[in-house]
Amino acid sequence: MSEEKVIQLREQLFQLERRIRPLEWDAGRNQINEFKKQQLEKLKVEFTTLQQELHGLEKSDF
Numbered sequence: 001m002s003e004e005k006v007i008q009l010r011e012q013l014f015q016l017e018r019r020i021r022p023l024e025w026d027a028g029r030n031q032i033n034e035f036k037k038q039q040l041e042k043l044k045v046e047f048t049t050l051q052q053e054l055h056g057l058e059k060s061d062f
Contacts, residue, residue: 002057009054016047 023040026032032040 006057009050013050
């Protein structure tokens with residue numbers, strides 16, 4: 001069960017990273033509007049939450 005959860009979390013992190021990168025690129029060049037800034041912040045929070053969950057699962061496996 002936890003192995004499936006780890007795989008699922010890694011896939012979600014990969015998908016989130018693919019959505020975050022272009023927004024960060026735009027933000028770094030001041031080519032981002034307020035809506036996309038808010039979206040970027042929400043995605044970053046979700047990304048860190050999933051990362052923490054993944055690290056917790058990986059620690060419990062060992």
